[in-house]
Amino acid sequence: MAERKIPAPTPTPETEPFWQAAREGRFLIRVCRTCERAHWYPRALCPFCFSENTEWREASGRGSIYTFSIMRRAKEPYAIAYVKLDEGPMMMTNIVDSAFENIAIDQQVELVFRETEDGPPVPVFRPVQA
Amino acid sequence: MSLKGKAYIVGAYEHPTRYAPEKSVAQLHAEVAAGALKDAGLSKEDVDGYFCAGDAPGMGGFSMVDYLNLKVRHIDSTDTGGSSYLVHVKHAVQAIAAGKCDVALITLAGRPRSEGMATGTAPRTGNPAQPDLQWEYPYGPTVVNMYAMVAMRHMYEFGTTSAQLAWVKVAASYHAQHNPHALLRDVVSVSDVLNSPMVADPLHRLDCCVITDGGGALVVARPEIANSINRPRVKIIGTGEAIKGQMGGAIDLTYSAARVSGAAAFAEAGVKPADIKYASIYDSFTITVVMQLEDLGFCEKGEGGKFVADGNLISGVGKLPFNTDGGGLCNNHPANRGGMTKVIEAVRQLREEAHPAVQVKNCDLALAQGMGGQLATRHGSATLILERE
Numbered sequence: 427m428a429e430r431k432i433p434a435p436t437p438t439p440e441t442e443p444f445w446q447a448a449r450e451g452r453f454l455i456r457v458c459r460t461c462e463r464a465h466w467y468p469r470a471l472c473p474f475c476f477s478e479n480t481e482w483r484e485a486s487g488r489g490s491i492y493t494f495s496i497m498r499r500a501k502e503p504y505a506i507a508y509v510k511l512d513e514g515p516m517m518m519t520n521i522v523d524s525a526f527e528n529i530a531i532d533q534q535v536e537l538v539f540r541e542t543e544d545g546p547p548v549p550v551f552r553p554v555q556a
Numbered sequence: 557m558s559l560k561g562k563a564y565i566v567g568a569y570e571h572p573t574r575y576a577p578e579k580s581v582a583q584l585h586a587e588v589a590a591g592a593l594k595d596a597g598l599s600k601e602d603v604d605g606y607f608c609a610g611d612a613p614g615m616g617g618f619s620m621v622d623y624l625n626l627k628v629r630h631i632d633s634t635d636t637g638g639s640s641y642l643v644h645v646k647h648a649v650q651a652i653a654a655g656k657c658d659v660a661l662i663t664l665a666g667r668p669r670s671e672g673m674a675t676g677t678a679p680r681t682g683n684p685a686q687p688d689l690q691w692e693y694p695y696g697p698t699v700v701n702m703y704a705m706v707a708m709r710h711m712y713e714f715g716t717t718s719a720q721l722a723w724v725k726v727a728a729s730y731h732a733q734h735n736p737h738a739l740l741r742d743v744v745s746v747s748d749v750l751n752s753p754m755v756a757d758p759l760h761r762l763d764c765c766v767i768t769d770g771g772g773a774l775v776v777a778r779p780e781i782a783n784s785i786n787r788p789r790v791k792i793i794g795t796g797e798a799i800k801g802q803m804g805g806a807i808d809l810t811y812s813a814a815r816v817s818g819a820a821a822f823a824e825a826g827v828k829p830a831d832i833k834y835a836s837i838y839d840s841f842t843i844t845v846v847m848q849l850e851d852l853g854f855c856e857k858g859e860g861g862k863f864v865a866d867g868n869l870i871s872g873v874g875k876l877p878f879n880t881d882g883g884g885l886c887n888n889h890p891a892n893r894g895g896m897t898k899v900i901e902a903v904r905q906l907r908e909e910a911h912p913a914v915q916v917k918n919c920d921l922a923l924a925q926g927m928g929g930q931l932a933t934r935h936g937s938a939t940l941i942l943e944r945e
């Protein structure tokens with residue numbers, strides 16, 4: 427079965443560094459230097475303490491599946507999920523390189539970048555091979 | 557300031573159509589406005605406050621106020637998706653209590669069925685300035701999978717089953733068989749739901765609400781006006797609204813904003829869930845009902861699946877009759893926004909104007925609960941508690 431084509435994200439000035447890093451194969455998250463918490467999705471102002479003292483940091487790309495659904499009623503069915511990153515925050519993503527029936531909550535996953543139709547690649551996740 | 561008893565719902569009208577290719581959206585808004593005013597025994601000239609949401613064509617309320625040729629001194633176009641109209645009732649009570657208007661008209665209408673909209677299954681793009689769009693749209697979020705992910709987690713955390721969720725639809729279908737306007741009038745079984753095609757795991761086609769054209773309207777007025785009208789009086793005694801999002805990535809899908817809106821409404825009304833005789837519960841999907849029943853306190857968190865099973869939501873059978881018009885799952889979900897019809901059926905129950913087969917006996921206290929947006933990302937919740945006088 428063909429894999430669903432991923433539409434391009436639409437970067438803003440606030441997020442351009444993230445997508446530039448993605449083009450280079452690096453996965454960034456935004457961390458607050460005031461309260462030392464990582465958040466998602468990335469913002470200039472910390473959503474926990476409103477500090478402007480936030481910075482990009484390269485993340486491990488490791489996490490686990492919090493929840494997911496298989497979108498069956500689509501031209502090419504796909505798995506959508508929330509993954510809890512090892513750094514703390516949870517992000518929406520796709521689970522790839524796995525049979526749908528093998529996807530499960532709590533499964534350990536790792537990041538891969540997937541090409542989009544005409545934009546920067548986006549972070550998706552695949553099961554960690556045991 | 558408590559809003560308890562500061563205003564009444566004096567008019568309620570649900571458009572009978574479920575498919576209206578021959579009508580415009582503005583026309584449908586006008587027809588429901590006229591219907592609700594006729595129901596209240598009031599005229600267009602009595603209206604001095606107008607409330608609408610994003611389904612109303614044009615910017616805010618401008619075009620509809622002009623189309624309807626209203627003379628208003630208060631306007632509110634708050635949009636919290638399908639819960640907007642319950643929020644509007646709350647805001648109307650606030651405006652009336654503050655002397656900003658006397659008669660508030662709230663309208664909803666749309667034609668997604670005529671327009672062939674793939675409401676639940678097509679990812680919807682938006683304005684690129686919407687800050688979450690670039691982090692979500694590429695992954696294919698749809699209305700249905702953004703509720704399915706909540707159902708999947710609920711099953712994992714609490715052991716909820718697809719058969720339990722199916723009971724929500726079964727109960728709605730028992731009620732819809734008595735509603736001549738309902739889009740789906742056939743009674744279905746748990747196995748019918750489980751055997752319907754999977755749309756987004758774990759939600760089947762019959763876990764999803766209908767897509768219909770149509771609309772509805774409400775008229776909210778101050779007590780003196782309610783007293784002068786020859787109708788059973790429906791007093792608004794409790795209101796609450798809340799928004800919940802992703803909390804900076806500290807996502808928790810085990811509860812909804814109904815926890816906050818419900819607590820506010822119950823506190824204001826001075827009643828508890830066990831006092832409620834009838835509940836309209838927003839039913840975009842079966843999981844939506846289970847989640848809200850828990851968050852409103854009708855059962856413990858995690859017990860919603862057991863609570864809805866075995867016909868507990870069927871009028872005359874179970875402990876909590878819900879959505880006796882057939883709800884969004886069977887009757888009507890006009891403009892993809894089910895909040896309006898939730899309030900309307902609660903008003904029917906309190907006036908003893910529901911179908912005799914589903915009318916709750918001595919129904920003097922009802923709750924209407926709305927949910928808008930997407931449960932797994934950002935959603936709004938609004939709760940109303942209504943009393944018959």
Ligand SMILES: [Zn+2]
Pocket residue numbers: 458459460461462463472473474475476477
């Ligand atoms: Zn901070």
